[in-house]
Amino acid sequence: MTTTTNAYVASLPMVLTEVEVSHVERVSPSYVRLELGGSGLAECGRSGPLLDQRMKIVFPNAAGALPSFAGMDSSWWDTWLAIPEDERGSIRTYTVRDLVGSGVDTRIVVDVVVHDPDEHSGPGNDWALQASVGDRVIVLAPRLGHEFGGIEWSPGSASRLLLVGDETAVPAIRGILRDLPDDASGAAFLEVPFADDVQRDVVAPDGVEITWIPRGDAMRGASLHAAVVAWLTGAAAAAPTVGDDEVDPDLWETPVYSSSGEEVAAATQVPADTPHAGLYAWIAGESKVVTGLRRRLVNELGVDRGQVAFMGYWREGVAMRS
Ligand SMILES: Cc1cc2nc3c(=O)[nH]c(=O)nc-3n(C[C@H](O)[C@H](O)[C@H](O)COP(=O)(O)OP(=O)(O)OC[C@H]3O[C@@H](n4cnc5c(N)ncnc54)[C@H](O)[C@@H]3O)c2cc1C
Structure with missing residues (x-):
């Protein structure tokens, strides 16, 4: 498997990079907590609070391989969608539970809900149930200094x-x-x-x-x-x-x-x-x-x-x- 460490598509207002599981823990029956790290996360972050900041995870395809976004430009989404479905892996949305560390040691903490894979399972559930340190996925996450959305909490002046x-x-x-x-x-x-x-x-x-x-x-x-x-x-x-x-x-x-x-x-x-x-x-x-x-x-x-x-x-x- 490729061990890309830098973020793909430097021009994007978010970080798109391959990361490695540095910690995994089944914190309760329905939650697997993951720490995902890699030097490509050096610019990952937000100048304000994270609130309900969402992110994407690209999981490996059925053969266990991740797609490469190397050389893609800002139309990476369409380029990725054009890769045959059984090769491109699967993308799902999660929440940045926390960001820990800094610089090239930045890690994203994610809590993935897991459930019985015999009933309605998908790539996120299947992957999280078996995740171990060293496994790799690709993340699309907030980039410091760039506002790309992904936060819905907006209470205005509500009391x-x-x-x-x-x-x-x-x-x-x-x-x-x-x-x-x-x-x-x-x-x-x-x-x-x-x-x-x-x-x-x-x-x-x-x-x-x-x-x-x-x-x-x-x-x-x-x-x-x-x-x-x-x-x-x-x-x-x-x-x-x-x-x-x-x-x-x-x-x-x-x-x-x-x-x-x-x-x-x-x-x-x-x-x-x-x-x-x-x-x-x-x-x-x-x-x-x-x-x-x-x-x-x-x-x-x-x-x-x-x-x-x-x-x-x-x-x-x-x-x-x-
Ligand atoms: C903004 C946003 C933030 C999110 N944050 C998180 C998060 O932090 N953690 C998290 O775990 N999820 C989060 N989700 C939900 C997550 O994206 C979905 O649950 C997603 O469907 C999981 O993908 P999958 O590959 O496991 O299942 P899919 O391939 O999408 O679905 C396969 C089957 O699994 C079933 N399924 C999917 N999720 C569940 C579930 N939770 N319980 C029971 N059956 C299920 C589906 O109904 C379907 O039948 C978030 C979604 C959004 C939009």
Whole structure:
């Protein structure tokens, strides 16, 4: 396998480079924590807080080989897509849980959710379940001094914050909580598969109440939905049934963007007499669960679309492509 150590495509506003697993740990039943390092990460970083900073990982193809991005220019994405599918490997989205070290010793920490590979597995899950020190992947990550996006947390002047997510959104919610100002107030609801997946070392302002919801055998998102509605209204409510055809395949709606093309107003324009004015909600996880929460908050509780980010991080039964 190639041992490229420098970042590919120097002109990109992000770092695209091959990295090596320098540490791997199964921290709980559903999480594999990885540290990825390589001299190509020397310029990896952000001048501001990481919050929910996303990144991409390119996993090796079925033969265990990684593609090379050497010589590619800013159209690397199209060039990579033109490589036959069985050769180019697979790309998936994750969250930069943390950045440790500096210079050529910079390492990206990522928490990858793992689940039984006999049910709905994909390249990310398969790779993480077997990852060991020395394994190599390619990352696309933030580059110091360049703003390329990848952060959705944007509460504007909201006075009451709501963070909601499943196991895949835990790294992002942890990052946001860590980076909030000390006087922030609100609540975070995190659904994880098992009680042993609850992370007791979350750093957050005192005014943000954190509720972990181990799912166990319950239906995905059911307890999460009930807890969020109870926090907003004082009364619990069952999650609505969402049909397969009612889920936007690319569900991504923020105060300034909608994957469905719907026009949205920025949070600062929400009239004071709107129900839950002052709220900003960040909601990410399985698309059907997020769709159910969207329906409840926007259609039934009257929360303005400009106050909420709804993000389908993954979709049950569907492989992500990027
Ligand atoms: C902005 C963003 C940030 C993200 N951050 C993280 C992160 O930090 N850590 C993380 O683990 N994930 C994160 N995700 C989610 C991750 O990208 C998806 O779970 C992705 O589908 C995993 O790829 P895969 O190759 O394992 O499965 P895919 O090939 O995409 O899917 C194969 C099958 O696995 C199923 N599947 C996928 N994910 C899960 C899951 N979590 N549980 C059960 N079944 C699943 C699919 O429904 C499908 O049937 C993030 C997604 C986004 C958009």
